[in-house]
Amino acid sequence: MYSSPQPSAAPTASPDEFRAALSQLASGVTLVTAHDPEDGEDVGMTATSFLSVSLEPPLVLISVREDSRMDELLARTDTWAVSLLAEQQRTLASRFAMKGRLSDRLLFADTPHHRGPHSGAPLIDGALATVECRTEQRIPAGDHTLVLGRVLEATVPDPSGRPLLYFRSAYRQLG
Template sequence: MLTPQDFTAALASFATGVAVVTVRDGRDDLGSTITAFTSVSMDPPMVLISVAAASYLAEVLHRQPRWAVTVLAAAQRALAGRFAAEGRPSARLLLGGQPHHRGPKSDALVIEGGLAAIECETRVRLPAGDHVLFVAEVLGVDYLARQDPLIRVNRRYR
């Protein structure tokens, strides 16, 4: 019989990139570390993120269709840990002294020093078990730096 622990352990063996999704929530900015991020289509350019349905991030993404994803560099490991916190993390507080700017198309925070920034607008929301899949059209990209990526495998950043 498949147990949640076996399922989680098996999926943890798959190396994934690490990114931070940011979205403007009224006067504040929300940010969260994600590893469930992938391209969906080249024409039109579309991506997908998977977010826990019970999370505050999912709640905000239902209200705010525009958001950004910053693909993190290996040197941004501590930043990934700060944005992985549960609850309602204020992105500006979690950034600390990390340079950032507002994306011109999404108005979401873009973290400087990452590998790429992708500004998005949600087109489809799909419930998927205890998660929600947000499929979004890409509004713009910035290829920010050529560095080693931050990855996560076996529940550790590398």
């Protein structure tokens, strides 16, 4: 009788395999932002893990690295925002992605923005779209936290703008 081959130990892709495969997915680039009510500072994080989840109610999902400043802040405050970046905002994206050496305060001082009326979070001027959210659920997932947010307000300040993309480990624009 035929018996299908049994998998040996549960297979797990190596980090290199995983990165190489997932780098083939082209994504839009966002800036996730939040305001810290305790020290009055704004925090921003470049993120490609942003997903539209549900229309009614309107829900989105972000994935935030555990122990990052943003993860720590979103454990304490439940409102945040996402700005969908335009192709001319590449420098902004790369600066907010390597903050080890740069403070959020200096980065925001250099980044034109206004405050979201519902979230208190910075909304980036010149973004293609912005969404303000309130956390519905936090789900631990490996070395990240999935944060499911209800969309409080969504705007499209620049309907004819062009998106910033990330593909094969580099920022790109539509051809």
